[in-house]
Amino acid sequence: MIDDASARERVVRAADELFYTRGVQAVGMDAVRTAAGVSLKRIYSLFASKDELIVAVLRHRTEIWDAGLASASERATTARERILAIFDFLDAWFREPDFRGCAFINTHGELGASSSAVADAVREQKASFQAYVARLVDELPAPPELAPQLAILAEGAQTTAAIAGTPDAARQARAAAETLLDAAAR
Amino acid sequence: MIDDASARERVVRAADELFYTRGVQAVGMDAVRTAAGVSLKRIYSLFASKDELIVAVLRHRTEIWDAGLASASERATTARERILAIFDFLDAWFREPDFRGCAFINTHGELGASSSAVADAVREQKASFQAYVARLVDELPAPPELAPQLAILAEGAQTTAAIAGTPDAARQARAAAETLLDAAAR
DNA sequence: TATCGTAGAGAACGATCGTTCTCCGCGCAA
DNA sequence: TTGCGCGGAGAACGATCGTTCTCTACGATA
Numbered sequence: 180m181i182d183d184a185s186a187r188e189r190v191v192r193a194a195d196e197l198f199y200t201r202g203v204q205a206v207g208m209d210a211v212r213t214a215a216g217v218s219l220k221r222i223y224s225l226f227a228s229k230d231e232l233i234v235a236v237l238r239h240r241t242e243i244w245d246a247g248l249a250s251a252s253e254r255a256t257t258a259r260e261r262i263l264a265i266f267d268f269l270d271a272w273f274r275e276p277d278f279r280g281c282a283f284i285n286t287h288g289e290l291g292a293s294s295s296a297v298a299d300a301v302r303e304q305k306a307s308f309q310a311y312v313a314r315l316v317d318e319l320p321a322p323p324e325l326a327p328q329l330a331i332l333a334e335g336a337q338t339t340a341a342i343a344g345t346p347d348a349a350r351q352a353r354a355a356a357e358t359l360l361d362a363a364a365r
Numbered sequence: 366m367i368d369d370a371s372a373r374e375r376v377v378r379a380a381d382e383l384f385y386t387r388g389v390q391a392v393g394m395d396a397v398r399t400a401a402g403v404s405l406k407r408i409y410s411l412f413a414s415k416d417e418l419i420v421a422v423l424r425h426r427t428e429i430w431d432a433g434l435a436s437a438s439e440r441a442t443t444a445r446e447r448i449l450a451i452f453d454f455l456d457a458w459f460r461e462p463d464f465r466g467c468a469f470i471n472t473h474g475e476l477g478a479s480s481s482a483v484a485d486a487v488r489e490q491k492a493s494f495q496a497y498v499a500r501l502v503d504e505l506p507a508p509p510e511l512a513p514q515l516a517i518l519a520e521g522a523q524t525t526a527a528i529a530g531t532p533d534a535a536r537q538a539r540a541a542a543e544t545l546l547d548a549a550a551r
Numbered sequence: 552t553a554t555c556g557t558a559g560a561g562a563a564c565g566a567t568c569g570t571t572c573t574c575c576g577c578g579c580a581a
Numbered sequence: 582t583t584g585c586g587c588g589g590a591g592a593a594c595g596a597t598c599g600t601t602c603t604c605t606a607c608g609a610t611a
Binding site: 200201202204205279280283284285286287288289290291292293298301302305306324327328330331332333334335336337338339341342343344347348351352354355358359361362 | 386387388390391465466469470471472473474475476477478479484487488491492510513514516517518519520521522523524525527528529530533534537538540541544545547548
């Protein structure tokens with residue numbers, strides 16, 4: 180048998196992939212158990228309910244997102260470059276063959292109305308991203324109003340790319356961000 | 366008994382409100398029948414399946430959205446004003462107490478992976494909105510690249526407002542749109 | 552070796568879903 | 582008035598869901 184931490188991670192990773200690919204409600208706990216190789220009894224000893232598993236999956240996605248963002252901004256030296264790196268990160272993500280939009284937006288649309296725990300987890304992640312952008316804008320000579328504008332561009336690019344099925348929105352949002360940055364620096 | 370057209374409209378309107386408030390999959394056909402006051406047998410004689418009803422609801426939403434947009438731009442005299450009127454329209458919408466995000470984005474997140482008919486209907490509506498923005502931009506002395514940037518702002522404002530639960534994103538997106546318009550006119 | 556606790560596999564359970572079917576009552580034609 | 586067809590109400594059906602329970606096998610301990 181494997182320890183609780185490993186079992187937990189296997190369940191979360193398997194559920195994450197299934198939920199993202201097919202949608203949360205379309206995936207039964209039986210499918211999670213098969214994909215994770217962890218018995219239903221064990222899953223329910225690690226998570227009180229499917230709702231709790233969903234929240235754990237969202238937290239796992241948050242870590243992946245934060246790590247991807249940090250890695251994308253590594254090569255950048257200025258705050259402006261780190262801001263634009265967000266859109267390059269989106270561009271690479273949109274080009275992945277299994278890209279299906281932002282998991283947080285999708286899950287919020289699916290369960291935000293019926294599960295406040297899910298809605299809270301999604302809101303937390305978005306607030307954390309907005310705070311990240313705000314910190315970068317703070318390093319610029321730019322008014323703080325710029326930060327939510329850039330965050331809105333990133334959000335819009337994600338839904339637009341997901342629905343259109345093309346990665347164009349990343350490049351378009353990046354160009355808009357450059358214009359906003361230039362105007363703020365003026 | 367009422368005629369087919371009236372029954373159809375009653376079913377679509379009832380389903381629209383229920384789907385938007387609770388999410389599509391959370392609403393059973395029994396709830397639609399009760400809210401619409403139309404028997405299940407009748408509903409299934411008007412729509413072959415729930416999937417078909419969902420698509421009809423999305424088309425109904427498209428008409429409402431188009432009418433709202435047209436009405437919001439009535440007072441505007443220039444293309445620039447009509448573009449900014451989009452964000453005023455969003456602002457008023459976000460302030461409605463039962464605002465729960467864009468129904469197209471929500472439904473796409475919920476069913477886009479499992480129903481291609483739903484995904485197509487959503488994609489159509491978004492493409493139609495982008496074409497509307499592109500027509501307005503065409504009237505300006507501005508490069509056509511501005512249009513998708515403005516559309517991305519509108520999309521981002523909708524998801525941001527839905528998740529955050531506040532209408533702030535409309536004002537922020539409008540300010541960004543003004544900056545982009547100014548930069549394009551330069 | 553004998554016994555006990557535990558974990559895995561999956562059957563079982565109750566609820567709910569989309570969809571179909573049955574039954575009943577009403578309106579209309581002859 | 583009598584028979585008929587059609588529509589409404591909702592029961593029924595089969596599938597599937599989240600969750601729990603049963604049964605079996607195995608490993609550690611005395």
